[in-house]
Amino acid sequence: MVVTRLRLRGFRTHERVEVRLGPGLTVVHGRNGIGKTNLVEGLYFGCTARSCRTSNERECVAFDADAARVEVDTVDRHGDEHALSVGFQPGEPKRIRVDDALVERLVDHPARPLVSVFLPDRLELVKGPPALRRAHLDQVVSALWPSRTATRRSYKQALAQRNALLGRVRAGYVGREALAPWDLELGRHALALCADRAETVALLQPGFVQIAAELGLAGAPELRYRPRTKADSPEGFAAELAERLDGDLERGFTGHGPHRDDLALLRDGRELRVYGSQGEQRLGLLALLLCEREALEEVRGAAPLMVLDDVMSELDADRRGLLVARLRRAGQSVITTTDLAHVPGGGEADVVRIAVTEDGVLQEAQAA
Template sequence: MIATRLSLRDFRTYSSAEVRLGPGLTVITGRNGAGKTNLLEGIYFACTARSCRTSNEREVVRFGAELTRTELVCEDALGRHEVTVGFKPGETKRLRADGAVVENLVGTGARPLVSVFLPDRLELVLGAPALRRAHLDQVIAALWPGRSGTRRAYSAALAQRNALLASIRAGRASRASLPAWDAELARHGVALMADRAATVDNLRPRYAHHAQGLGLEGKVELRYKPRSEATSADELAAELAERLESDLERGFTGHGPHRDDLGFRREGRELRSYGSRGQQRLGLLALLLAEREELAAAHGAAPLLLLDDVMSELDATRRGRLVDLLRRDGQAVITTTELDHVPGGEEEDVTRIEIVDGRIETPTHA
């Protein structure tokens, strides 16, 4: 699935914009503040109906406008596809895939899978475990859409158990129904842990390969760090029962997959604590490339990869290695302030888009 054309209306700084994307590497150039990241966000929003930059999606609507609309045209072996997203703050998003109204874009075959690197995404390495858990679960949902409900079911059971703990602590409920919720939570929890472990096992060799290819020296490892050692629902339920008194004291469930983490390690140490900023950036890039390769193996096509300002902190050697990886297969879009920061960026198989004073110039080939 290749994205070929993007149309934006009242999205961020663009009142109206249309760009054509190349089937391989597309390079977006422009000075700082020109609107390169806004355009990249527009591609992501058109693919997912979500922003990759903010949780307050009112911000994506151009100042002074009431709503925004994106349209993405794609092509695959079956022909042309079209996905539209209409968003007015305070109202339900209006989504269409190939003309049919859909509730969400997850699992639809009318658009490509997409992965994005933004400078702020370094929080995936540096930030709280919850960010890494959420990211890992998104990868699982992309690999196996049928399993996306496992995390929702676990979260619902966790909320019910926590509410019951609070009621017991306040003297409004008894402990009689706790074993049933322990069993329910454990059933979904063991399934969630198994999916996470299998995904990280699959990603681990690809992660090491790409990290080394990008020049992250030393022994690197991607590691799943489950809070529980249980291998069955009964074992996890027993662990929950053993910790009941401490849970009642806190008023919430302190043990289980909702406390899991994902570790980025180099030479036996966490990149988060002991890596340089450059090493952390390479670790994140290696993860995205590993996920892209795994998704390509699972679905027969690599996801669309969006990379914002990734070249500015890489030396010439690492820039060359990254571009070589991107040009092997699949579709990628890179933003940069200088075209010469992208090795081979002037070659004829590279699509170029220039943003000048907020205007998108016609894509060109060398």
């Protein structure tokens, strides 16, 4: 799935914008502070119906606008064209359309492109709490194997049921023995979820090691999945829960299971989250996103759209060349930069260039 055109109306600083994207590399260039990041955020918003920068989507609506609208045109591998649109007005439900038909969700729709985004703000994925990395890992599982999305959903439902039952036990409405069936049910879904996560990390690990080294992350890079449970059967997981039941009853919720797992990014056995510099953390995040992209290409047969905002400023000339060469092997990519010269090959004929001018007007540069 390739994005061919993006239209923004009342989105952030862009009152009315329409740009064409190339099937390979598109470079958005211009000085800082005039809307490059807003443009790629709009692209992400149009592909997913959510922002990649904020949970308060009121911020996405321009100051002088009542609503924001993003339209994305795509072409699938069969050459069929599709039109995606997301309309957002604060206080109202989003209006999401695919080929003029209203849909409730865009993320699961087959007509929308997979998209991966690198933003400086996403460093929280490396140095933030485990919940961010768990959620990201589960998103990768779902992107690789869409049918496995149900595993995480089933686990969350069983966990909610057990937590509700813990409240009834605490209140004296039922005895502890009422938890036993739910402990086994939770264990069944927990082991399936752990297996999906472990398989995904094993798939990503070789690519992460190679790409991190190419980008200049010193030492021995490693991805490591850290499950809380050591059980290899639902009965074993239920036994672990039984050992912790007093603590669960005191807290009022289940404190053990895959909802407490973590994904560690390591160098020489030490976590980048704790021991890495900000530059090393950026390289680790970039390597993670790129190895996920290659895994998706291997499993799904198509690389996702890769959006890279302000990544070139942190890389030397050799690393920039390696990054662009890897991006151009397959799939579609959008890079923002303050200087077109920072993108090796950015002036070549097959690269689409979008210049953001001083007054914020976007002008599509013609290929050389």
